[in-house]
Every structure is written in C-alpha cells, then in structure tokens.
Amino acid sequence: MAENRDYALEARGIGKQFGAFWAVKDVDLKIPQGSIHALIGPNGAGKTTCFNLLTKTLQPSTGQILLNGEDISALRTSEVARRGMVRSFQISATFTDMTVLENVRVALQSKHGHAYRFWSPISSIYNLDARAMELLADVGLADVPHLKAAELSYGRKRALEIATTLALDPKVMLLDEPTAGMGHEDIEPITQLIRKVSAGRTIVIVEHNLSVVSTLSDRITVLQGGQVLMEGTYGEVSSDERVIAAYMGGVEDA
Amino acid sequence: MRWALILIAAVVALALPFFVYPVLLMSILCFVVFATSFNLLLGYVGLLCFGQAMFLGLSAYVTGYVLKTTGVSLELGILAGALVSAVLGAFVGFVAVRRSGIQFAMITFAFAQFVYFALLRAEFTGGENGMQGIPRSKLFGVIDASDSFSFYYVILAITVLAILFCYRVIHSPFGEILRAIRDKEDRVESLGFRPERFKIMAMTISAFVAGLAGGMKATVFQFATLTDVSWTVSGEVILMTLLGGLGTLSGPMVGAAIVIAMNDELAKFGEWALIAQGVILILVILFFRRGVVGEAGALIRRLRERKAD
Numbered sequence: 001m002a003e004n005r006d007y008a009l010e011a012r013g014i015g016k017q018f019g020a021f022w023a024v025k026d027v028d029l030k031i032p033q034g035s036i037h038a039l040i041g042p043n044g045a046g047k048t049t050c051f052n053l054l055t056k057t058l059q060p061s062t063g064q065i066l067l068n069g070e071d072i073s074a075l076r077t078s079e080v081a082r083r084g085m086v087r088s089f090q091i092s093a094t095f096t097d098m099t100v101l102e103n104v105r106v107a108l109q110s111k112h113g114h115a116y117r118f119w120s121p122i123s124s125i126y127n128l129d130a131r132a133m134e135l136l137a138d139v140g141l142a143d144v145p146h147l148k149a150a151e152l153s154y155g156r157k158r159a160l161e162i163a164t165t166l167a168l169d170p171k172v173m174l175l176d177e178p179t180a181g182m183g184h185e186d187i188e189p190i191t192q193l194i195r196k197v198s199a200g201r202t203i204v205i206v207e208h209n210l211s212v213v214s215t216l217s218d219r220i221t222v223l224q225g226g227q228v229l230m231e232g233t234y235g236e237v238s239s240d241e242r243v244i245a246a247y248m249g250g251v252e253d254a
Numbered sequence: 255m256r257w258a259l260i261l262i263a264a265v266v267a268l269a270l271p272f273f274v275y276p277v278l279l280m281s282i283l284c285f286v287v288f289a290t291s292f293n294l295l296l297g298y299v300g301l302l303c304f305g306q307a308m309f310l311g312l313s314a315y316v317t318g319y320v321l322k323t324t325g326v327s328l329e330l331g332i333l334a335g336a337l338v339s340a341v342l343g344a345f346v347g348f349v350a351v352r353r354s355g356i357q358f359a360m361i362t363f364a365f366a367q368f369v370y371f372a373l374l375r376a377e378f379t380g381g382e383n384g385m386q387g388i389p390r391s392k393l394f395g396v397i398d399a400s401d402s403f404s405f406y407y408v409i410l411a412i413t414v415l416a417i418l419f420c421y422r423v424i425h426s427p428f429g430e431i432l433r434a435i436r437d438k439e440d441r442v443e444s445l446g447f448r449p450e451r452f453k454i455m456a457m458t459i460s461a462f463v464a465g466l467a468g469g470m471k472a473t474v475f476q477f478a479t480l481t482d483v484s485w486t487v488s489g490e491v492i493l494m495t496l497l498g499g500l501g502t503l504s505g506p507m508v509g510a511a512i513v514i515a516m517n518d519e520l521a522k523f524g525e526w527a528l529i530a531q532g533v534i535l536i537l538v539i540l541f542f543r544r545g546v547v548g549e550a551g552a553l554i555r556r557l558r559e560r561k562a563d
Contacts, residue, residue, distance in 0.1 A: 078443050079446075086445070093444075095433070095434045097433060109431065115452075116451075116455065117428055119422060120428075121425065122425045122426060
C-alpha cells in the first residue's frame with residue numbers, strides 16, 4: 001500500500017482493551033495536514049484513552065497509527081516525539097522546580113543531543129538560551145524567564161507548557177484539554193495562542209469546552225462508548241440528533 | 255559569601271588533623287563521599303537506592319584485593335574498585351530503573367543482599383573474617399604517605415576530586431535532564447528523551463562515586479569487612495542524607511560528618527548509640543524536614559528578607 005502523506009495523522013481501526021472492557025474500539029481517524037481536529041464526547045466516551053493511544057502513551061490492542069504515512073504503532077512516546085509529534089498533558093506538566101527558561105531549555109536539549117554530557121558544564125548549553133527566549137516571547141512569558149515555574153499562575157503554566165512543546169518544533173501537536181480548570185479570563189488567551197501556533201502545524205485537541213472547540217477546530221470527531229459516533233464540522237456535529245442525545249442535555253450553541 | 259565559606263572549609267580541612275585523630279577524620283571523609291553518591295540518586299533523580307552499601311563494600315574488597323595481590327599504586331587500586339562498582343551499578347540500574355518508588359528500593363535491596371552473600375561465600379574476601387592487611391601503597395607509585403597523618407591529605411584530595419566530579423554532573427546538561435526526570439518523568443519522555451537511559455547512567459555514576467568511597471575506606475582502615483556491604487550501612491546513608499538535607503550538595507556531607515562523629519562519641523554507650531540515632535532521625539523528620547543545611551539556608555534567607563524590609 002502506498003504511503004499517504006495527505007494525512008498528518010491517521011488511525012486505522014484502533015482499539016484498547018482493559019480486561020474484558022474495550023475502552024476504545026475500532027476507531028478510524030483521518031486528520032489532514034495543517035488542520036485543527038477536536039475529539040469530543042461525553043464523560044467516559046474514550047476521549048482520553050483514544051488520545052493516549054495516538055500519543056503512544058498506551059499501546060493499542062488493535063489497529064494501526066500512521067504519522068505522515070509512517071506506521072508508528074510499535075514506537076514509544078519518545079520516538080514519536082522525535083518524529084515530530086508531541087503531546088501535552090491534562091494536568092499542567094511544567095518542571096516546577098526549574099525556572100521558566102530552564103523548562104524550555106530542557107526541551108531544546110532534546111533536539112540538540114548534548115543531553116548525555118555529564119562532564120560538560122551547564123554553561124555549554126547557554127547558547128540555547130536565545131532560542132528559549134524567542135519561544136517564551138511567542139507565548140508572552142519573556143518577562144519572567146528566571147521565575148520558578150511553580151510560581152506561575154495556572155494560565156501562564158499552560159503557556160509555558162506550549163512553549164516547551166514548541167521547542168521541539170513539532171509538526172503535530174496533541175493537546176489534552178488545554179483549557180481544563182481555567183477561569184474565563186485565561187481561556188481566551190490560550191485559545192488565541194493555540195490558533196497562533198497552529199500555523200504550519202496539525203493540531204489534535206481533546207476538549208470539554210465546546211465554545212473553544214467551535215472557535216478552533218476545522219473538524220470534530222464525536223466519540224461515544226469508545227466508538228466514533230460521527231465526524232464533521234462544528235455546525236454539522238452540533239445539529240446532529242445523535243450527538244445531542246449523547247450529551248443528554250443537548251449541545252448549546254456557543 | 256559562598257567563596258568565603260569554601261575558603262573557611264578549606265582552611266579547616268587542612269588544619270584539622272593537627273587537632274583531631276586523623277583516622278576519625280578520614281572515616282568522616284569516606285562517608286562524606288558515600289553520602290554524596292547516594293544523594294546523587296535520591297536528591298537529584300528521585301531514586302531511593304536501598305542497597306547503596308553494595309557499591310561501597312564491593313569496591314572495598316576489589317580495591318583491597320588489587321592492592322594486596324598486585325604492586326599497582328594506590329590510586330589505581332581505588333580506581334579499579336570504583337570501576338567494578340560502576341559496572342555493578344550499570345547492571346543493577348538496567349534491571350531496576352523500569353520500576354520506581356518502593357519497587358525500585360526493594361529491587362536494589364535484593365541485589366545488595368545478593369552481593370552480600372556472594373562476598374560472604376567468595377574465596378578472596380576472607381568470608382566472616384574479612385580481608386586483612388590491605389597495604390597503603392605508594393601514591394602514583396612514588397609518594398609514600400602511609401602514616402595516618404599524611405594519608406589524611408591523600409584521602410582529603412580524593413574527597414575533593416569526588417565532590418567536584420559530583421558538582422560537575424549535577425550542574426551539567428545531563429544534570430538538568432535528571433532534575434526534570436525527578437519532577438515529571440512522563441513529560442521528559444514526551445519531549446523525546448529516554449528517561450531510563452538517564453537513570454541507568456545516574457546509577458552508574460553514583461555507584462562509581464560510592465566505589466571511590468569504598469576504596470578510600472579499605473585503604474584507611476586497611477581491611478574490608480562484610481559490614482561495609484550490610485543493609486545497615488545502606489540505612490545509615492539514608493539517615494546521613496536526610497539529616498544533612500536532601501538535594502543540596504553540602505547537606506549529605508554535613509549529615510555524614512554529624513553521624514560519624516556522633517557514632518564515635520556514643521560508641522562507649524554501646525547499643526544506645528543506635529537508639530540515639532533513631533531518636534535523632536525522628537526529630538529531624540518531625541522538625542527539620544529540609545535537614546540541617548536546608549534549614550540553615552532557609553534561616554539565612556529569612557534573615558536577609560527581614561533586613562531587606
């Protein structure tokens with residue numbers, strides 16, 4: 001079969017079995033290059049499991065995952081990251097003991113390949129600081145490079161996380177509920193930031209907040225009971241009877 | 255401030271053997287290096303190795319055996335012991351780093367017990383009697399420093415080199431990744447690193463440094479015994495590290511000095527020394543969570559802030 005590079009990320013019949021229970025079953029996804037794709041669904045629909053399969057945090061029980069046409073089903077998270085697909089975490093995943101600048105520099109080291117040098121002084125990687133500062137400026141953190149990450153507000157931690165992810169210059173970014181636990185005042189800037197960094201990239205997000213989904217995503221896959229209920233644009237999805245039924249209370253237009 | 259402290263420490267270290275029994279001082283230095291090796295794992299990678307004594311004890315025997323049976327110079331004997339410990343560290347790391355927390359601790363403990371019995375059974379160790387008569391061979395094959403007073407300065411020099419080596423590892427690109435792993439291993443993996451490789455390397459380096467301490471100890475006391483491999487020594491190094499302060503370079507050094515000096519003072523009370531140790535550990539855990547050095551640092555910061563206000 002010829003490789004198909006039209007899709008940045010493709011899942012073919014992926015499934016995950018825990019004991020006798022299929023958390024995700026027979027899910028197909030085709031995510032075109034450069035698009036923003038959202039995975040939504042009611043609680044327990046298998047969004048997070050599906051996300052963890054795509055990022056290779058979990059090993060799929062069945063099916064294939066292709067990144068730019070290359071089969072990544074058997075690879076580890078770190079290997080997938082090196083091929084240009086990087087994930088974020090639902091709970092903030094900054095290195096809290098380190099400064100904001102050091103956080104980004106850790107990620108820059110991944111590309112640099114000096115990370116095993118236990119005999120080199122730390123000053124040997126100060127040349128990465130300029131690039132780290134550029135990335136911090138992109139997410140609006142240029143004013144606090146030497147602050148401990150633990151001292152940042154919740155919203156700014158998410159921004160730092162995005163800067164850290166961007167340090168790898170990923171072609172595909174997978175964001176796990178980027179606005180989870182945020183107040184209104186933080187949601188808008190993060191949404192704008194995601195839109196900004198989506199230029200030239202493919203983004204997959206799992207998100208509860210439907211107004212964020214509606215503003216960001218090109219296409220949406222709705223999961224229910226571990227399977228794909230439907231796929232379409234926000235307009236199509238939000239007016240679909242089955243989706244409304246799945247959400248019980250109905251989907252409110254944002 | 256920092257340089258002043260280092261200068262004072264240097265002067266004190268050089269002058270001490272004029273006032274204090276050199277063998278006690280050398281014993282302290284051995285455990286300073288040993289505790290630093292342990293802290294490299296627990297303080298900077300978050301790995302609790304509950305078998306650190308295997309690296310100390312194995313190296314003590316290897317150093318002793320090499321110095322007794324060959325004519326190599328002192329530093330080569332100690333280096334040989336440390337390298338054998340490093341190989342053991344890499345092997346234990348390879349098996350253990352896939353697990354974390356209590357499982358990691360138990361696997362390292364099991365390995366240490368295995369090493370203990372292997373050394374008990376081995377011909378060359380002298381079994382229960384230990385290995386006696388380890389020579390303080392000439393340094394670089396030429397310098398004779400075998401009396402305890404001059405030997406102190408040899409041990410001091412090795413200690414300084416070992417600490418500088420650890421400082422370099424901690425403050426290196428590699429050390430930065432270790433700190434990140436300690437904080438959030440999943441995230442480090444998601445950024446394209448293989449955390450277990452870093453942990454195996456850290457284990458190897460830590461075992462090497464612990465091995466240096468073992469070689470030092472073998473040449474200081476001129477014998478090696480099973481005590482050096484026993485789990486009580488693995489436990490004692492935890493006490494030293496926590497007492498001094500985890501995750502600071504100087505903390506475990508201070509902790510080691512306190513524990514060894516205290517054992518020496520309390521030796522006349524026999525078993526009561528252990529009870530005193532236990533009480534001190536409980537007090538430290540309850541009231542000085544950051545250890546002696548950590549609490550002192552926090553106090554200085556508070557005083558400074560008050561001054562600034």
